[in-house]
Amino acid sequence: xxxxxxxxxxxxxxxxxxxxxxxxxxxxxxxxxxxxxxxxxxxxxxxxxxxxxxxxxxxxxxxxxxxxxxxxxxxxxxxxxxxxxxxxxxxxxxxxxxxxxxxxxxxxxxxxxxxxxxxxxxxxxxxxxxxxxxxxxxxxxxxxxxxxxxxxxxxxxxxxxxxxxxxxxxxxxxxxxxxxxxxxxxxxxxxxxxxxxxxxxxxxxxxxxxxxx
Amino acid sequence: xxxxxxxxxxxxxxxxxxxxxxxxxxxxxxxxxxxxxxxxxxxxxxxxxxxxxxxxxxxxxxxxxxxxxxxxxxxxxxxxxxxxxxxxxxxxxxxxxxxxxxxxxxxxxxxxxxxxxxxxxxxxxxxxxxxxxxxxxxxxxxxxxxxxxxxxxxxxxxxxxxxxxxxxxxxxxxxxxxxxxxxxxxxxxxxxxxxxxxxxxxxxxxxxxxxxxxxxxxxxxxxxxxxxxxxxxxxxxxxxxxxxxxxxxxxxxxxxxxxxxxxxxxxxxxxxxxxxxxxxxxxxxxxxxxxxxxxxxxxxxxxxxxxxxxxxxxxxxxxxxxxxxxxxxxxxxxxxx
Numbered sequence: 306x307x308x309x310x311x312x313x314x315x316x317x318x319x320x321x322x323x324x325x326x327x328x329x330x331x332x333x334x335x336x337x338x339x340x341x342x343x344x345x346x347x348x349x350x351x352x353x354x355x356x357x358x359x360x361x362x363x364x365x366x367x368x369x370x371x372x373x374x375x376x377x378x379x380x381x382x383x384x385x386x387x388x389x390x391x392x393x394x395x396x397x398x399x400x401x402x403x404x405x406x407x408x409x410x411x412x413x414x415x416x417x418x419x420x421x422x423x424x425x426x427x428x429x430x431x432x433x434x435x436x437x438x439x440x441x442x443x444x445x446x447x448x449x450x451x452x453x454x455x456x457x458x459x460x461x462x463x464x465x466x467x468x469x470x471x472x473x474x475x476x477x478x479x480x481x482x483x484x485x486x487x488x489x490x491x492x493x494x495x496x497x498x499x500x501x502x503x504x505x506x507x508x509x510x511x512x513x514x515x516x517x518x
Numbered sequence: 519x520x521x522x523x524x525x526x527x528x529x530x531x532x533x534x535x536x537x538x539x540x541x542x543x544x545x546x547x548x549x550x551x552x553x554x555x556x557x558x559x560x561x562x563x564x565x566x567x568x569x570x571x572x573x574x575x576x577x578x579x580x581x582x583x584x585x586x587x588x589x590x591x592x593x594x595x596x597x598x599x600x601x602x603x604x605x606x607x608x609x610x611x612x613x614x615x616x617x618x619x620x621x622x623x624x625x626x627x628x629x630x631x632x633x634x635x636x637x638x639x640x641x642x643x644x645x646x647x648x649x650x651x652x653x654x655x656x657x658x659x660x661x662x663x664x665x666x667x668x669x670x671x672x673x674x675x676x677x678x679x680x681x682x683x684x685x686x687x688x689x690x691x692x693x694x695x696x697x698x699x700x701x702x703x704x705x706x707x708x709x710x711x712x713x714x715x716x717x718x719x720x721x722x723x724x725x726x727x728x729x730x731x732x733x734x735x736x737x738x739x740x741x742x743x744x745x746x747x748x749x750x751x752x753x754x755x756x757x758x759x760x761x762x763x764x765x766x767x768x769x770x771x772x773x774x775x776x777x778x779x780x781x782x783x784x785x786x787x788x789x790x791x792x793x794x795x796x797x798x799x800x801x802x803x804x805x806x807x808x809x810x811x812x813x814x815x816x817x818x819x820x821x822x823x824x825x826x827x828x829x830x831x832x833x834x835x836x837x838x839x840x841x842x843x844x845x846x847x848x849x850x851x852x853x854x855x
Binding site for chain 2: 320323324326327328330331333334335336337339
């Protein structure tokens with residue numbers, strides 16, 4: 306064992322050093338966030354509670370395809386649909402998310418082909434009953450403007466993931482995947498199509514001369 | 519030395535009020551200052567800056583159930599918190615907190631103040647050990663035993679450091695000891711005794727780094743494991759008042775009590791003296807908290823080693839040197855450094 310010096314054996318210099326360290330902390334900035342007054346900062350990457358998009362004309366962007374309901378691992382989403390006179394033909398008559406079941410995984414957002422459901426920046430959830438945590442269509446709808454940053458973020462991330470295998474294939478010289486890309490089986494940059502157009506699907510695509518895949 | 523009954527009554531009232539407020543205030547100071555030492559905010563929800571927190575705590579404590587553990591000794595169990603808190607409050611009576619018209623402002627100006635403080639202060643250990651024994655719980659019993667062993671071992675070094683001070687001041691009278699420090703504080707005359715007293719002060723009040731009586735990782739809550747509500751709060755009050763008394767003693771014995779530096783005691787207005795006393799005592803109270811959040815707890819054998827093999831020899835040697843110095847330099851005159 307190392308022989309201790311006299312200064313180390315009488316503790317006092319080290320004690321004084323330690324006391325100085327803690328005293329310095331008194332004058333440093335406090336790190337605690339005063340939560341209710343100081344809200345938690347969010348970024349577009351924040352995966353808050355899922356919310357539905359209300360288009361500018363006031364109708365929900367949802368076409369009631371049921372993909373999010375199917376994708377949901379926690380069975381938090383329940384959709385009942387009805388026919389509609391609008392071009393989309395089907396619309397949700399009941400769209401419920403049980404926030405007590407929701408695990409905030411974001412699968413619904415990924416599954417949605419119509420950019421109708423997004424993980425919002427809303428993080429707070431508190432209530433006295435189970436019922437008030439089941440959000441209905443009206444409770445879920447938020448204006449499109451709320452989701453613009455998130456939409457941009459999701460699109461960016463998705464395109465990165467979709468192009469990554471192709472880039473890797475090119476790097477590694479994977480002939481099969483490259484070939485598949487050439488034949489159009491794998492579409493490079495598919496996420497880069499302007500998905501905001503998807504929000505205006507109430508008109509038939511032919512009328513706007515949009516490419517139909 | 520005629521002191522009017524009115525003055526005695528007023529002093530008792532003020533002293534008691536200060537004690538009670540201190541105990542409540544210290545819970546707040548402890549939490550706020552410990553938060554500051556850890557870069558936290560501390561309680562800040564109740565009232566402005568959380569100042570109403572002690573009041574909220576009090577209300578909570580009062581409405582809590584008083585649990586009596588199975589197999590506990592009812593009488594002793596109920597009595598122990600009072601026995602723990604009382605000696606601390608009594609000790610405060612002997613500490614002068616200023617001079618008014620040349621008379622010390624003190625509840626009881628006892629001519630053997632130092633002995634009284636030691637005698638009554640040692641009674642505090644009964645509350646702790648009785649609480650530990652009456653709870654009928656292994657943790658409580660171990661906590662109580664540890665506390666008593668610790669307080670008894672450190673009392674020896676405490677007394678030795680006090681005797682050196684008494685020898686230098688030539689009096690057992692606490693207000694005389696304060697007067698004797700008018701020119702030079704005892705901490706400059708007796709630095710070693712001051713250091714020994716400082717260390718034993720923490721052990722005597724069962725505070726960090728010597729809080730073996732309630733060391734959480736080993737003993738849950740130690741001697742007060744089984745206590746709830748106001749009885750538990752009484753232990754806390756006792757602890758804080760004991761801290762205040764120890765801080766007050768430290769100030770009185772080594773830091774000139776109500777003496778304002780570079781001012782003669784008889785020329786200082788009484789409020790300035792009281793303020794000086796409060797400021798010095800406050801510093802040592804903060805030191806208790808400061809040390810608590812800085813220094814890790816000792817091991818039990820280290821505690822005993824420190825008490826018997828380090829502090830005791832140092833205290834004895836210091837006393838011997840003091841004796842020799844006094845014999846050579848003349849008796850009981852404040853020695854200038």
